Amino acid sequence: MAGADVIIVCEAGKGQTEAANTRLIAIGEELTRHCSGRLLCLLAGHDIGTKAAELSRHVDEVCVADSPLLANYNPEAHLKIAQTLVEELQPRVVLFGHTFIGMDLAPRLASRLGVGVASNCFDVRIENDALSFMRPMYRGRINARVVMDFRPIIVTLQLGGAEPPAAGRAGTVRRIDVGPVENAKIKPLRTIEPAPTGIDIAKADIVVAGGRGIGEKQNFTLVAELAEALGGVPACSRPLVDMGWFGTSHQVGLSGNTVKPKLYIACGISGAVEHLHGMKESKTIVAINKDPDAPIFKVAHYGVVGDLNEIVPQLTREVRAVRGGKDPRRET
Amino acid sequence: MKIVTFAKHVPSSVVTPRIAHSGDRIDEDGLSHEVNEADLYAIEEALYQRSLHKGSVTAITIGPGRAKEALHIAYAKGVDQAIQVVDEALRGVNPVLNVMAAAKVVKKLEYDMIFAGIQAEDDLQGQFGIGLAEALGIPAVTAVTEIRASPGEKVATVMRELGGGFKEEIEVDLPCLLTIQFGIRRLRYTPVMAIVRSRSRKIEQVTVESLAIPTEGLQGNAPLRVMKLSYPEDGGRCELIRGSAEEAARKLVHKLVEAGVV
Ligand SMILES: Cc1cc2nc3c(=O)[nH]c(=O)nc-3n(C[C@H](O)[C@H](O)[C@H](O)COP(=O)(O)OP(=O)(O)OC[C@H]3O[C@@H](n4cnc5c(N)ncnc54)[C@H](O)[C@@H]3O)c2cc1C
Numbered sequence: 001m002a003g004a005d006v007i008i009v010c011e012a013g014k015g016q017t018e019a020a021n022t023r024l025i026a027i028g029e030e031l032t033r034h035c036s037g038r039l040l041c042l043l044a045g046h047d048i049g050t051k052a053a054e055l056s057r058h059v060d061e062v063c064v065a066d067s068p069l070l071a072n073y074n075p076e077a078h079l080k081i082a083q084t085l086v087e088e089l090q091p092r093v094v095l096f097g098h099t100f101i102g103m104d105l106a107p108r109l110a111s112r113l114g115v116g117v118a119s120n121c122f123d124v125r126i127e128n129d130a131l132s133f134m135r136p137m138y139r140g141r142i143n144a145r146v147v148m149d150f151r152p153i154i155v156t157l158q159l160g161g162a163e164p165p166a167a168g169r170a171g172t173v174r175r176i177d178v179g180p181v182e183n184a185k186i187k188p189l190r191t192i193e194p195a196p197t198g199i200d201i202a203k204a205d206i207v208v209a210g211g212r213g214i215g216e217k218q219n220f221t222l223v224a225e226l227a228e229a230l231g232g233v234p235a236c237s238r239p240l241v242d243m244g245w246f247g248t249s250h251q252v253g254l255s256g257n258t259v260k261p262k263l264y265i266a267c268g269i270s271g272a273v274e275h276l277h278g279m280k281e282s283k284t285i286v287a288i289n290k291d292p293d294a295p296i297f298k299v300a301h302y303g304v305v306g307d308l309n310e311i312v313p314q315l316t317r318e319v320r321a322v323r324g325g326k327d328p329r330r331e332t
Numbered sequence: 333m334k335i336v337t338f339a340k341h342v343p344s345s346v347v348t349p350r351i352a353h354s355g356d357r358i359d360e361d362g363l364s365h366e367v368n369e370a371d372l373y374a375i376e377e378a379l380y381q382r383s384l385h386k387g388s389v390t391a392i393t394i395g396p397g398r399a400k401e402a403l404h405i406a407y408a409k410g411v412d413q414a415i416q417v418v419d420e421a422l423r424g425v426n427p428v429l430n431v432m433a434a435a436k437v438v439k440k441l442e443y444d445m446i447f448a449g450i451q452a453e454d455d456l457q458g459q460f461g462i463g464l465a466e467a468l469g470i471p472a473v474t475a476v477t478e479i480r481a482s483p484g485e486k487v488a489t490v491m492r493e494l495g496g497g498f499k500e501e502i503e504v505d506l507p508c509l510l511t512i513q514f515g516i517r518r519l520r521y522t523p524v525m526a527i528v529r530s531r532s533r534k535i536e537q538v539t540v541e542s543l544a545i546p547t548e549g550l551q552g553n554a555p556l557r558v559m560k561l562s563y564p565e566d567g568g569r570c571e572l573i574r575g576s577a578e579e580a581a582r583k584l585v586h587k588l589v590e591a592g593v594v
Binding site: 013101104112115117142146147148150187191262283291295297298299300301311314322 | 343345346347348349351358427453454455456457458459462463466467470471472473474475489491492493494495496497498499500501502503504505508513514515518555556557558559560561562563564565566569570571572573577578580581582584585587588589591593594
């Protein structure tokens with residue numbers, strides 16, 4: 001039925017692709033079940049046949065735009081393809097991942113179609129065929145339930161939280177034409193991979209992260225010492241990278257690394273949405289922050305409200321006392 | 333090179349705003365405001381580009397009376413001109429109005445590049461820049477972390493983030509709009525006295541009403557309607573550990589040992 005379909009705009013690039021696609025399939029599933037429409041997927045990129053075949057097991061149709069023109073993310077070309085497809089299929093909902101590509105493409109599409117977009121959504125509610133979405137505002141200190149009265153409804157979804165759904169469909173794969181963009185004003189030149197640093201905080205069992213609440217660079221020693229006492233690795237929030245203290249390989253979050261350690265300790269980190277993105281699925285989360293209202297406490301299992309300069313050294317002492325010689329690095 | 337940069341006056345990041353009785357907006361009473369952090373990076377970058385290419389930087393804010401503080405700060409940082417679109421009715425938080433008002437004001441200016449912060453901390457939508465570029469019919473690149481402009485050739489080569497440490501190098505024709513990502517340049521400290529001194533500098537004010545923007549479609553029928561605001565729940569999951577630093581540390585480590593994570 002026209003007007004009931006859901007299009008998920010999957011990604012074929014590197015980086016956050018898998019997490020985005022998994023989430024899109026899960027929520028797309030849920031919406032199509034309620035709207036009794038078809039679940040369609042748009043996949044744009046270059047050399048993406050395998051990915052398209054994989055995705056077809058989860059959706060009714062994969063529309064593949066495969067061209068060397070799309071080897072890098074090309075805002076104008078990707079927009080043209082998405083707009084053409086949406087105008088042809090007239091879906092009820094278009095879902096993007098809240099990745100850098102989704103954040104770029106969704107508002108472009110919405111602007112072109114003259115509709116709104118709800119970005120960063122983490123929950124969908126379906127009541128009597130009406131859809132509403134939950135999204136953060138005010139740095140994650142407040143949530144908003146929003147509705148959109150126009151079609152299509154365009155949403156970017158926060159990643160994570162969804163299990164990879166079982167492959168339950170045998171969708172068709174349809175190739176769609178990709179022509180050059182006329183009068184292109186944006187020319188992608190190249191995609192640059194992060195330089196290998198030998199540091200992979202995503203592999204660590206224990207991560208102790210410091211944020212802007214650290215204050216001075218020399219105070220980071222407190223965080224590093226606690227990490228060492230626990231046999232874990234030190235990490236940080238984005239402002240510390242922006243100030244030039246660390247490289248991106250130490251950064252946790254949407255524009256850094258996603259970690260899911262056994263234990264994550266956040267020291268002087270407020271818990272902005274983009275930071276939570278990279279750590280909210282950690283097994284046990286401890287937050288140390290002087291602001292009792294800091295959003296980080298909403299995802300933490302244990303919280304200490306107070307000055308990290310006092311608490312963190314005490315923690316290190318206590319951990320050393322308890323663990324004694326258990327630090328593998330000390331044993332060797 | 334002429335650069336226009338936008339600065340939004342948003343609620344201070346260090347407090348949780350109170351939700352108003354109506355439930356669909358926050359209560360501004362007693363709330364303090366600051367310049368949106370990403371917009372500070374945009375201002376800083378605009379000034380840096382001016383230092384390379386000469387020209388001028390114009391800062392614009394859209395919001396109620398108090399929002400001119402954002403322009404005092406922009407002046408203190410070094411911009412050449414400041415314009416406020418005074419929006420007392422919707423207080424600068426209606427995304428559709430903001431884009432239409434910005435487009436009207438910018439169309440009267442000369443510019444090679446327009447900067448906006450990657451997103452505003454209040455609505456966390458990240459749509460203003462793209463919406464404005466679409467309204468003006470100019471190209472936009474988002475999440476920019478590096479700019480090499482050649483105003484003579486009417487082109488710029490920029491670096492943008494793609495997430496997870498990936499980046500993309502893009503060539504874009506001028507005039508263009510760039511949304512500026514955190515960290516593009518170090519933020520320089522702005523002395524309070526410089527802000528105080530800049531309070532006497534001229535701010536050109538235009539009211540939203542004078543821009544003759546069609547107001548139907550702005551309220552009620554907005555593209556995105558907030559039904560209800562709420563404070564995030566923690567599901568009672570977070571156990572707060574109390575006591576002195578020493579006591580708290582001991583209790584916490586004990587719990588972590590019990591839970592088998594330490
Ligand atoms: C597209 C995009 C991508 C982004 N990607 C990332 C990302 O990957 N990772 C990331 O972290 N951010 C990212 N950000 C930035 C993010 O929005 C926040 O600005 C950032 O996470 C804030 O870092 P913070 O918590 O360290 O600093 P702040 O928000 O300034 O918080 C500092 C905290 O320290 C506390 N504090 C201060 N002093 C003390 C003390 N003495 N003792 C205890 N507590 C104290 C304060 O109460 C406060 O809560 C991104 C933003 C955008 C727009």
